[in-house]
Amino acid sequence: MKTTSNSSLLFTVLVIFSCSWAVSSHEHDDFLQCLSLQSNNHSSISNIVYTPKNSSYLSILNFSIQNLRFESVTTPKPLVIITPVHESQIQPVIYCAKENGMQIRVRSGGHDYEGLSYTSQVPFVIIDLVNLREINVDVEKKTAWIQAGARLGELYYRIAEKSRTLGFPGGVCPTVGAGGHISGGGYGTLIRKYGLAADHVIDARIIDVNGRILDRSSMGEDLFWAIRGGGAASFGVILAWKLELVDVPEKVTVFTIAKTLEQNATNIVHRWQYVAHKLDEDLAVRVFISRVNSSQDGKRTIQASFQSLFLGGVDRLLPLMQQSFPELGLQREDCTEMSWIESALYIYGLPVGSLEVLLNRTQANVRHFKAKVDYVQKPISKNGLEGIWKRFFKEEAEEAEMLFVPYGGRMDEVSESSIPFPHRAGNLYQIHYMVNWDEEDASERYINWIRRLYSYMASYVSKFPRAAYINYRDLDIGVNNKGNTSYTQASIWGRKYFKNNFKRLVQVKTMVDPTNFFRNEQSIPPIYSRWTKNGNSNSHDSKILSWLGYIHVKIDVA
Numbered sequence: 001m002k003t004t005s006n007s008s009l010l011f012t013v014l015v016i017f018s019c020s021w022a023v024s025s026h027e028h029d030d031f032l033q034c035l036s037l038q039s040n041n042h043s044s045i046s047n048i049v050y051t052p053k054n055s056s057y058l059s060i061l062n063f064s065i066q067n068l069r070f071e072s073v074t075t076p077k078p079l080v081i082i083t084p085v086h087e088s089q090i091q092p093v094i095y096c097a098k099e100n101g102m103q104i105r106v107r108s109g110g111h112d113y114e115g116l117s118y119t120s121q122v123p124f125v126i127i128d129l130v131n132l133r134e135i136n137v138d139v140e141k142k143t144a145w146i147q148a149g150a151r152l153g154e155l156y157y158r159i160a161e162k163s164r165t166l167g168f169p170g171g172v173c174p175t176v177g178a179g180g181h182i183s184g185g186g187y188g189t190l191i192r193k194y195g196l197a198a199d200h201v202i203d204a205r206i207i208d209v210n211g212r213i214l215d216r217s218s219m220g221e222d223l224f225w226a227i228r229g230g231g232a233a234s235f236g237v238i239l240a241w242k243l244e245l246v247d248v249p250e251k252v253t254v255f256t257i258a259k260t261l262e263q264n265a266t267n268i269v270h271r272w273q274y275v276a277h278k279l280d281e282d283l284a285v286r287v288f289i290s291r292v293n294s295s296q297d298g299k300r301t302i303q304a305s306f307q308s309l310f311l312g313g314v315d316r317l318l319p320l321m322q323q324s325f326p327e328l329g330l331q332r333e334d335c336t337e338m339s340w341i342e343s344a345l346y347i348y349g350l351p352v353g354s355l356e357v358l359l360n361r362t363q364a365n366v367r368h369f370k371a372k373v374d375y376v377q378k379p380i381s382k383n384g385l386e387g388i389w390k391r392f393f394k395e396e397a398e399e400a401e402m403l404f405v406p407y408g409g410r411m412d413e414v415s416e417s418s419i420p421f422p423h424r425a426g427n428l429y430q431i432h433y434m435v436n437w438d439e440e441d442a443s444e445r446y447i448n449w450i451r452r453l454y455s456y457m458a459s460y461v462s463k464f465p466r467a468a469y470i471n472y473r474d475l476d477i478g479v480n481n482k483g484n485t486s487y488t489q490a491s492i493w494g495r496k497y498f499k500n501n502f503k504r505l506v507q508v509k510t511m512v513d514p515t516n517f518f519r520n521e522q523s524i525p526p527i528y529s530r531w532t533k534n535g536n537s538n539s540h541d542s543k544i545l546s547w548l549g550y551i552h553v554k555i556d557v558a
Contacts, residue, residue, distance in 0.1 A: 028079045031100045031125065038092035048089060048131075050081040057081065061118065064110030064130060066175075068368045070119050072440060078105070078118070078126040085131045087239050091211040094237070097125055098209075098517055105520070106237050108148045109177020113371050113473045116520045117180065117233070122482055127237060129179055130361075134240075139163050142245045143202065148179025148238045153344075153358035159245060160341035160355060167248040167340045169194040172348050175363045182241050183232035184471035185421035189309040189347055192284045192409030194246045198228040198419050203242035206232065209513045213239070226508040226524075230420035230498065231470050234505075234524040235512055248340040253310040253317050254347070255334045258303050260294060265304040266385055269404075271327045272306070273379035277408030277428050280320055282311040285328075287404040291392045302389045309343055370447045371434040372454050373472040374461040375427045376404075384460050391456060396449035400435040422499040423467055431461070432472060451476065468496040470522075479521045490525045497522075 028051065039045040050057045060081050065071050079102065084090050097104050103124040107117040118126055129149030135158040137144045146155050153174025159166050169190035171181055186197030194200070203216045204227060214236075216224050223235060232238040259265040269287060276285055288305040306328055310317045314335045321330045342352045350357055380388075392400065407427045416422040423430070435450045437443070454476075458466065468477055478493030487506060494502040502524075509516075510526040519525075 031080060031096050031102060034096035034099055035092055038095055039089070044085075045089065045092070048083045048085060050083070051079070052077070060128070061126070063362070064107055064128065064177075065115070065118060066109070066111045066363050066366055067113065067115055068366055068440070069370070069443060070115035075115070076119055076121060076124075078120075078124050081126045081128055083128045083131055087132070087205075087207070087213060090127060090207055090237055090239075091213075093125060093127055094207065094209070094211050094517075103519065104237075104517075106179070106233055107177070108179030108238075109151060109175060109181070111173070111176050112180065113369075114475050114521070116473065116522070120520070129177070132239065137162050137166075137245075139166065142166060142247075144168070144243045144245055145240055146178045146243060147240045148177065150178050151361055152176045152178060152181065153360065156341060156344050157355055157358040160339075164339050164341065165248055165250055166245045168197065168243060168245055169200065170197040172344075173363075174344070174348060174350075174358050175361060178241060179232070179238045181471065182243075183227055183229070183238055185229045185419070185469065186471065187405070189284050189286070189343070190246065190248075190311075191411060192279075192406060193281050193311060195410040195414055196229070196419075196421060197243075198421060199414060200244040200246065201228050201241050202244050204228075205239040206235070207237040207239060209236065209515070209517045222504075222508050223512055226420060226505055228419045229470075230501070230505045230508075230524065231522075233520065234509055234518055236518060249311055249313075250339065251313055251337045252340050252343050253312065253314045253335050253337050254308060254343050255330065255336070256305055256307045257328055257330065257334055258305045259328075260292070260301045260303050261389065262294065262301060265302060266382055266389070268306075268327050269304050269385060270379070270382050272325070272404070273376070273428060275325050276404075276406035277412075279324055279406070279408070281409035283317070283320060284309055284406055285325070286406065289388070289392070289402040289404070290400070291397055300393060302392055307347065309347060311340075313337060367436045367438060368440065368443060368446075369434055369436045370443075370450050371432065371472055372450060372474050372476070373433070373469045374431040374454075374457055375423055375467045376429050376431060376460065377426055377462055378460075379428065380460045387456060388453070391449075391453050394449060396435065396437075396446050399437065400433075400450070403432040403434075405430040405432065416499065417501055417504075420498050420501045420505055421469075422501050423469065427462070430469070431457070465496045465499065467499070468493075470497045473522060475521055480519065480523065480525065484516065484528055485525045487525065487527055493522055494524070 035045060050060050062071055082093050103120050103122055104127055105117055105120055105124055106127045108129045110117060132147040133150040134147045135150050135155055137158050139162045151174060152170045155168060169188060170186050171188045182197045206214050208214060227235055259268055272287060285306055285308040290303055291300055292303045294301045314332060314337055338352060341355060345352050406429045412425040414424055416424050433450055435446050437446045468474060477496050480490055498505060505524045506527060509524040514526050516526050
């Protein structure tokens with residue numbers, strides 16, 4: 001009976017999917033015809049266009065999908081995939097998508113947690129930046145230009161090729177694309193010393209809704225502010241970032257110490273909350289929480305793994321830890337000195353050997369997952385921690401984890417409004433929740449588990465709003481309409497990501513993309529003003545526009 005039911009469901013899904021293609025076929029054809037007319041070199045364009053009729057269409061689509069939740073037959077697929085090899089090949093795509101009422105999704109690495117860089121509920125085209133991956137490092141000026149499709153591992157490798165005493169405060173995962181990562185803020189193990197990746201952007205190149213290629217000077221400081229932490233996909237297509245590199249010592253020190261509940265993990269994690277954000281800014285100690293089998297009797301237990309990067313040698317590290325965090329019991333034999341680029345391998349769990357592994361553009365062991373995030377501003381009680389452990393003993397938590405990322409240091413020194421990313425001073429640490437699974441038909445069960453854990457955590461984390469991080473996108477916290485979305489509705493999720501910076505992001509969006517062409521389920525909306533024939537605006541819209549500082553700007557909406 002179950003087999004028949006599943007077969008019927010699959011047949012229904014395939015019929016619906018086939019019908020959607022039939023409905024969209026004219027949009028697909030019209031778009032391709034427009035693209036041909038708008039392109040100077042038709043043959044070069046044809047080499048980067050993939051439709052479902054191409055034998056390589058699915059391999060191109062699936063290459064950068066990092067969450068198998070969005071690789072199923074039921075996931076909406078793009079009408080066309082474009083893989084430009086030059087910036088000029090993107091401008092006709094924007095023009096033709098506008099002409100044919102199609103959305104654009106831009107993918108740099110495919111790590112969007114909700115798949116928004118390669119899925120959509122309306123007819124859409126993917127601009128896949130996989131081929132725009134050039135990196136130029138200037139050691140003397142301590143800068144680098146990186147195209148949006150380059151991966152973080154490639155950036156770290158290219159820096160290390162020229163200098164072992166320069167680095168960049170980006171993320172830990174080497175296959176993450178630079179375009180999206182930096183536009184959302186971006187952080188890694190250097191967060192306490194140097195802050196966010198977006199804090200170190202000194203120029204950028206973006207294509208706007210009118211097809212213009214803009215740099216910092218021509219885009220203006222408002223747009224330049226918005227794309228560094230506000231999610232650039234709301235404003236255009238990021239082409240490249242110019243980055244300020246940071247100094248790192250010739251030798252850093254790493255360690256990982258694991259403690260189970262039987263080894264006093266609860267008390268040590270509890271103490272960590274009071275000291276991790278106050279440690280020397282050269283020292284960051286992260287904590288991974290997971291369920292393991294006890295080595296003593298094979299029974300399930302909770303393990304807290306304390307993983308650290310210290311920007312210095314072991315001789316300086318040991319006194320710091322003994323003075324500030326003796327409860328962990330760090331010993332010299334727990335520590336290993338290495339170069340900063342080697343630590344990038346170590347922190348991600350790769351063998352510390354050949355650096356070429358950082359050039360691998362494919363993610364190993366891609367699975368189904370759901371993730372969430374929180375910010376902790378007061379230490380969680382031991383009872384509160386024990387409540388977390390209890391939930392990790394559930395069946396669905398077999399391959400779940402929590403990551404505690406300490407703040408303090410540089411994060412306390414940068415203003416909340418410096419860039420759109422607002423989560424700075426006042427936070428002790430960030431929590432990243434993730435649950436993984438393999439069975440496609442089990443998604444609901446695992447997603448419900450992480451939602452229950454998230455609900456339990458409500459009293460222990462930030463409030464009004466309960467903060468979130470756009471690079472850990474979570475559609476549970478609110479979504480836009482398929483068409484126009486009001487400021488009030490978008491504020492439900494917008495203030496969680498951006499707090500008071502959301503207002504300024506809406507201002508910028510209204511200036512640069514008033515018709516809301518660049519949109520997705522959680523894109524920044526413009527303020528819409530419907531003007532009457534005699535030039536008078538709706539009074540409610542006028543009040544919102546006035547509050548946002550746009551009372552004298554008329555925005556015509558078709």
